[in-house]
Amino acid sequence: MAKTPFVTKEKVQEIASQYPTPFHLYDEKGIRENVSNLKKAFSWNKGYKEYFAVKATPNPFLIKILQEYGCGCDCSSKTELMLAKTIGATGDDIMFSSNDTPVEEFKYCNGLGGIINLDDITHIDAVEKACAGLPKKMSCRYNPGGLFKITNDIMDNPGDAKYGMTTEQIYEAFRILKEKGVEEFGIHSFLCSNTVTNEYYPLLAKILFELAADLKAKLGVHITFINLSGGIGVAYRPDQEPNDIFAIGEGVRKAYEEILVPAGMDDVSIYTELGRYMLAPYGALITKAIHEKHTHKEYIGVDACAANLMRPAIYGAYHHITVLGKENAPCDHKYDVTGSLCENCDKFAIDRMLPEISMGDYLFIHDAGAHGHSMGYNYNGKLRSAEILLKEDGSFQLIRRSETPEDYFATFDCFDFYDELIKD
Numbered sequence: 001m002a003k004t005p006f007v008t009k010e011k012v013q014e015i016a017s018q019y020p021t022p023f024h025l026y027d028e029k030g031i032r033e034n035v036s037n038l039k040k041a042f043s044w045n046k047g048y049k050e051y052f053a054v055k056a057t058p059n060p061f062l063i064k065i066l067q068e069y070g071c072g073c074d075c076s077s078k079t080e081l082m083l084a085k086t087i088g089a090t091g092d093d094i095m096f097s098s099n100d101t102p103v104e105e106f107k108y109c110n111g112l113g114g115i116i117n118l119d120d121i122t123h124i125d126a127v128e129k130a131c132a133g134l135p136k137k138m139s140c141r142y143n144p145g146g147l148f149k150i151t152n153d154i155m156d157n158p159g160d161a162k163y164g165m166t167t168e169q170i171y172e173a174f175r176i177l178k179e180k181g182v183e184e185f186g187i188h189s190f191l192c193s194n195t196v197t198n199e200y201y202p203l204l205a206k207i208l209f210e211l212a213a214d215l216k217a218k219l220g221v222h223i224t225f226i227n228l229s230g231g232i233g234v235a236y237r238p239d240q241e242p243n244d245i246f247a248i249g250e251g252v253r254k255a256y257e258e259i260l261v262p263a264g265m266d267d268v269s270i271y272t273e274l275g276r277y278m279l280a281p282y283g284a285l286i287t288k289a290i291h292e293k294h295t296h297k298e299y300i301g302v303d304a305c306a307a308n309l310m311r312p313a314i315y316g317a318y319h320h321i322t323v324l325g326k327e328n329a330p331c332d333h334k335y336d337v338t339g340s341l342c343e344n345c346d347k348f349a350i351d352r353m354l355p356e357i358s359m360g361d362y363l364f365i366h367d368a369g370a371h372g373h374s375m376g377y378n379y380n381g382k383l384r385s386a387e388i389l390l391k392e393d394g395s396f397q398l399i400r401r402s403e404t405p406e407d408y409f410a411t412f413d414c415f416d417f418y419d420e421l422i423k424d
């Protein structure tokens with residue numbers, strides 16, 4: 001499928017005259033259409049709820065849009081919980097799916113009334129101590145081990161993943177929790193990341209539904225929700241077929257009717273914790289071509305770098321690039337598109353066929369709306385960019401300013417050389 005930018009060159013020029021590149025730009029219209037379709041796809045389930053994985057794009061303005069559609073927040077650290085609290089998420093609107101969790105964070109989450117999702121059986125004691133007793137509702141994270149296969153394809157390797165409890169442990173955990181007075185139970189599992197197949201969720205659902213029915217039969221626990229977590233991916237490459245959320249919702253419904261309904265569990269709510277699927281396609285890194293270099297290869301240097309979007313540098317991930325204003329020009333030039341870090345992996349594209357790029361051209365780096373700005377860092381003294389929301393009516397709003405040297409040096413503000421540092 002051809003990948004089309006959600007913004008024109010003219011609009012980007014207008015935005016850039018106010019907020020210089022590089023910046024992350026988000027598409028309100030796309031975000032709204034997508035979340036609304038997700039809700040429709042799972043509307044067969046009365047208690048369905050998406051807990052947006054805050055780590056993917058921790059921007060309150062964007063999460064507030066999702067809140068309008070009933071989404072909660074999936075958090076994994078105290079600062080993410082603080083963010084959730086600030087935008088009014090409390091109680092059942094918070095899912096705390098953390099791991100290797102500091103005890104104080106359990107306490108903080110419990111204070112907000114959030115649902116604690118235990119990554120390990122040993123955390124039962126930790127939560128009990130931290131919260132002076134266990135909450136009435138708790139969730140456990142499951143990891144069946146082995147390889148996760150769809151037909152003959154290995155999708156991922158849960159046996160090698162640090163998350164979750166073994167089958168034996170989750171039975172034991174539920175037994176202990178019930179004995180200690182927990183009344184409502186949830187099961188959570190995240191077995192594959194960035195899947196681009198409609199079969200992942202239905203297969204995961206089948207595994208979790210069978211486990212839930214057996215836990216209920218053997219231990220008499222009341223399971224009120226099953227959390228399919230994240231993992232629905234996006235088509236980063238133009239030759240990939242994007243997921244069909246309606247087919248996915250329907251596949252989960254079939255498994256629900258085949259397994260949970262006959263087990264007398266037709267009141268179980270389905271939860272999801274999607275991050276990438278919610279925002280990745282509706283965000284782009286906008287950057288300007290500032291150098292061309294002709295050496296052993298043809299290089300285009302841009303004003304963004306891996307500190308703004310590190311997926312290509314650390315995973316070799318593909319992000320499609322459109323040269324704005326040259327959407328229909330032939331891709332007859334082969335370039336490496338680079339940032340300015342003193343690291344050779346700082347390349348947004350390697351040997352990529354693109355239209356001829358002129359200095360000052362704006363590049364639209366696709367699918368940066370999740371795990372993009374949030375993974376940014378300050379290596380080489382690089383400052384994180386602004387985030388801007390392109391609204392449905394075509395206007396735009398700054399939703400995070402770009403960092404300044406003061407931000408970069410802020411952790412030296414208790415030393416006497418700080419004033420000298422920020423003088424320029």
Ligand SMILES: *Cc1c(COP(=O)(O)O)cnc(C)c1O
Nearest residue numbers: 053097229230231273274275276
């Ligand atoms: C990262 C993460 C998610 C979101 O994953 P995506 O691939 O962005 O959908 C959901 N739940 C947990 C516990 C996570 O760690």
